Amino acid sequence: MPTRKQPLLISAQGIHWSHQRLLALAVQICLLVLSVIFLSNVIITLGERRLQEDWATQRYSELQTVGTVIADKVAFQQFSTQVFAKSELLKRYLNVPSTEREEKLKQNWKIIKDNIPELLDMALFDPQGHFKFATSDNFGHKPLPPALLGASRNMGGNEIYTSPLEFSPINGKLQPYMYQLAWLENPDQSIRGYLVTYHSMSEILKNIKPAYSSNPSPLLMFDTQGLLYAGAESRTSLQRVPDTIGGSLRQSYPALWRKMATSNFGQFHGDNATFVYLKVELTTQYETRREYLLVSYILNNEIATHFYQWRSILIIGALILTILASLLIFISHLYRLEQGSHKYSIELASRLFHRNVGCIIVNDNSRVVSANKKAAKQLGLPKDELLDRSLQRLLHLENDEYTDIILHVLQHGEWKGEFNSGTDNQAQLTAHIKTQHNSVKTKQYLLITFEDVSELNSAKNDAYINHMLNGSAVATALIHADGKLVRTNQAFEEHFQIQQGTTQCLTDILDHDLGNKWHQILQQIILQGTWKGQVLCSQNHITSSCLQATLKGYLDTSGEIEYIVCTFEQAVQKESPLKRSNMVPHRTTVLVNPRDLESYFKSLSSTNRETSSLILIDITAENMLSHMSDSSQLENRQKEVELQILHDLPIGYQMSHWQLGKLIIILPSTNADEAHHFAIKSMSNLKDIGLNEGICMGIAAYQTGQTLEEYFSNAEVALKRAKQTGEQMICQAFTRQT
Numbered sequence: 001m002p003t004r005k006q007p008l009l010i011s012a013q014g015i016h017w018s019h020q021r022l023l024a025l026a027v028q029i030c031l032l033v034l035s036v037i038f039l040s041n042v043i044i045t046l047g048e049r050r051l052q053e054d055w056a057t058q059r060y061s062e063l064q065t066v067g068t069v070i071a072d073k074v075a076f077q078q079f080s081t082q083v084f085a086k087s088e089l090l091k092r093y094l095n096v097p098s099t100e101r102e103e104k105l106k107q108n109w110k111i112i113k114d115n116i117p118e119l120l121d122m123a124l125f126d127p128q129g130h131f132k133f134a135t136s137d138n139f140g141h142k143p144l145p146p147a148l149l150g151a152s153r154n155m156g157g158n159e160i161y162t163s164p165l166e167f168s169p170i171n172g173k174l175q176p177y178m179y180q181l182a183w184l185e186n187p188d189q190s191i192r193g194y195l196v197t198y199h200s201m202s203e204i205l206k207n208i209k210p211a212y213s214s215n216p217s218p219l220l221m222f223d224t225q226g227l228l229y230a231g232a233e234s235r236t237s238l239q240r241v242p243d244t245i246g247g248s249l250r251q252s253y254p255a256l257w258r259k260m261a262t263s264n265f266g267q268f269h270g271d272n273a274t275f276v277y278l279k280v281e282l283t284t285q286y287e288t289r290r291e292y293l294l295v296s297y298i299l300n301n302e303i304a305t306h307f308y309q310w311r312s313i314l315i316i317g318a319l320i321l322t323i324l325a326s327l328l329i330f331i332s333h334l335y336r337l338e339q340g341s342h343k344y345s346i347e348l349a350s351r352l353f354h355r356n357v358g359c360i361i362v363n364d365n366s367r368v369v370s371a372n373k374k375a376a377k378q379l380g381l382p383k384d385e386l387l388d389r390s391l392q393r394l395l396h397l398e399n400d401e402y403t404d405i406i407l408h409v410l411q412h413g414e415w416k417g418e419f420n421s422g423t424d425n426q427a428q429l430t431a432h433i434k435t436q437h438n439s440v441k442t443k444q445y446l447l448i449t450f451e452d453v454s455e456l457n458s459a460k461n462d463a464y465i466n467h468m469l470n471g472s473a474v475a476t477a478l479i480h481a482d483g484k485l486v487r488t489n490q491a492f493e494e495h496f497q498i499q500q501g502t503t504q505c506l507t508d509i510l511d512h513d514l515g516n517k518w519h520q521i522l523q524q525i526i527l528q529g530t531w532k533g534q535v536l537c538s539q540n541h542i543t544s545s546c547l548q549a550t551l552k553g554y555l556d557t558s559g560e561i562e563y564i565v566c567t568f569e570q571a572v573q574k575e576s577p578l579k580r581s582n583m584v585p586h587r588t589t590v591l592v593n594p595r596d597l598e599s600y601f602k603s604l605s606s607t608n609r610e611t612s613s614l615i616l617i618d619i620t621a622e623n624m625l626s627h628m629s630d631s632s633q634l635e636n637r638q639k640e641v642e643l644q645i646l647h648d649l650p651i652g653y654q655m656s657h658w659q660l661g662k663l664i665i666i667l668p669s670t671n672a673d674e675a676h677h678f679a680i681k682s683m684s685n686l687k688d689i690g691l692n693e694g695i696c697m698g699i700a701a702y703q704t705g706q707t708l709e710e711y712f713s714n715a716e717v718a719l720k721r722a723k724q725t726g727e728q729m730i731c732q733a734f735t736r737q738t
Helices: 019-085 088-095 099-115 201-212 254-261 300-306 308-352 373-379 399-412 454-469 490-496 515-528 577-582 594-603 606-610 631-648 672-688 708-725
Strands: 119-125 131-134 160-162 166-170 173-185 191-200 220-223 228-230 265-269 273-283 290-299 358-362 368-371 414-420 428-437 444-452 475-479 485-488 530-535 545-555 561-572 613-618 654-659 662-667 696-701 730-733
Touching (some): 019 160, 019 173, 019 191, 019 265, 019 273, 019 290, 019 300, 088 099, 088 191, 099 119, 173 201, 201 228, 254 265, 290 300, 300 308, 358 373, 373 444, 399 414, 399 428, 594 662, 613 672, 613 708, 631 654, 631 662, 631 672, 662 672, 672 696, 672 730, 696 708, 708 730
Parallel strands (some): 696 730
Antiparallel strands (some): 119 131, 119 191, 160 173, 166 173, 173 191, 220 228, 220 290, 265 273, 358 368, 358 444, 414 428, 428 444, 475 485, 475 561, 545 561, 613 662, 613 696, 654 662
C-alpha cells in the first residue's frame, strides 16, 4: 500500500486566493469588459456612420436628379408661358377687346389650369402694369414691378421673366409660388400688355419627389437667406429646423446654415440627424438667376433602427467573447496558483528561517530545537546558545504565567502577547505561538515568531502625549472643508456643549456666525491661508464678550482644502467682518451701466466737474483669478467690495459698474490728494475685513475739455501702472505717481 505524502512543515498547503490575486483577477476582467464595450461601441459607431454615408451618397444623387427636374420644369413652364402668350384667343382679345372674348379666354385658361396641377393662376395686365383680369382671386391685384415695365426693362420679345419664390395664402394655407411674365408686344415692339402665370413650388416638389425618392425621406427647399419655402408639411418635427413655411434656418440652426452657406453641396452630421444639401439654379438667364438649396435628412434614431439587427449580433458576440475570455483568465490564475502551491510547500521550510522575522521551533518538551539569525538578534543571544533552551526562560515568564500560556495554546491552537527581550536596548517583542503536528501525528511542536513592536509602542506613547496636550484650555477643533468635525478637544466640547463622538458640523453649531458666510470664508482661506473673526458675541449691554476664532487651512497636493484647524479664544467684542459686510450702507444706489454714469456726469455743475476725480477699481488680479472656479464667485466678491465701499462712500460721490470685476467712482469737488487719501482709506477698510487681496486702484483728475471716455482712459492708464508698481496697488495719472 503506497504511503501518503505528508507536508514538510505545515499540515495543509492548498490554493489560497490572496487579496492581491483577487484584485488582479477583478482588474483584468474589468479591463476586458471595458475593452470589449469600447471596441463594440467603436464598431457600432463606425457601422452607423457608414450607413449614414451610404444613405447620404444615395440621397445626394436623388437631390441632383430632383434639382435637374425642377430646373427642367421651370424651363418648360417658361416655354408654356410663351405658348400661352402667343395663343390665338389672347391675340383676338388684345386686337378687339370684348366681354365675350374675355370670357372665352378665361374659360380656356381655366381648362389649362385644371390640367396642370402646379399652375395656380393666369393673369393679364395692361401696358401700364395694372391688373385687368385673372382666372381666380388667389393673388393680390398689385401692379407689376416698375423694373419690368416700359423702357426701364432689360428683357422683352420672346424672353420670359421668372420671379423669385414668394408666399401667398391660398385656400387658407400659405404656399410658396413664383410667377413668370411674358411681354405682349406689337410688331413695332410697343407693349400691348403682360401675361403672368403663377406656379406652385410645393406642387412641383410633390409631383417630383415620389418618382425619385422614398416617401419617408423629407425634402426641404430654402433660399440663399435661409428661409423655408417648401417641405414643412411632409416631415416629422425636428428640433432646430423650421417647421413652418417662412421659418429661418439661419436663426434656428446657425451651425448647419454656416456649413450650407459656404459650399454648394455637402453633408452635415448633427446631434439628432444627418443632413444632405445641394444648391440648384431654377434658371440660368442673367436677368433671372435664381438659386435655392434642396435639403434632406435622416434621423440618427432611424439609422440606429436600421442598424439594430447588426448591433444585436455584435452585442451577443461581444458578450460571448467576454464570458469565454473571463473563463480563460480565471483558469490561468487557478493554474498558476496550483503550480505555485506545490513550489511554496517545498520552499517554505527553507524560507521560514531566512526571512526578516524571528522564528524558533520548540518541541513537546518546551526546548528550542531550531532558530534563525533574526530570532537570535532579537533575543540578544548567539544562535548556538538558543538551542535546547527553555521557552519559559526565553520569554522571562513565571511558572503560573507559562502554564496559563501553554493551556491556552492547547485549547485554542495559538497565543499572542508582548514581553521584554531583556537586552540592553530593552526592545519590546510580540511572540506569536502556534501549535503544529509532525508527520507522525503523535507529537506536536510549537512554531514561535517574534516581531519588534518598540516603534509601535513609541507611537502609542506619542499619541498619549498628544492626547494630553490636546486637553488644553483653548477650544480646538479639526474639521473638513465642508465644516464637518473630525476631532475636538475637551475644552471645545464643554464650551459648545456637544457630545464626544457625535457627527456634527461646525457651520451648524455656529450657523448665525459662520454658516451663511462659509463659502466666502473658504475663499479667503484658499487665498490667504487663514481667516480670523469673532463668534458667539453676547448682546448684553453690561458685558460684552466674544470668542476670537482663527481658522487655518491645510491644502492637499491638488491645492484644495483638506483640513482646517479651528481655535477659539476669549476676545473683546468688535464689529466682525461678517456683520460689517452685511450692514446696509447709507448709499444704496449703484449705477449699473455707463450710460447712467454719463448722464450723472453731465448733470454735475461745471465747478463740481472741473474739480472732480475718478477712481477705477479692479478686483480681478491674476493671482486671484487662478483660484476663481466660475464667474459667480467673482460676482459675490464684487458685491462684498461694493457694500463695503458704499458704506464708507461720502455723500455726493457716485459709484457705477464698469464691467465684471471693475468699479468706477466719480468724486465731485475732490482734488487729487483727497482722492488719493480716500483710496488709501478704502483699501485699509477692505484690508480689515480680508477683501483687499488683488485689488488695484487707478486715479485720474479731470482736465478741462475732457470727455467721459477720455476720463476713463486716463484712469485705466493709472490702473495698469498700479498693477506694475505693486506699492499699495494705487496709482494716479496726470497728477503724481505713488
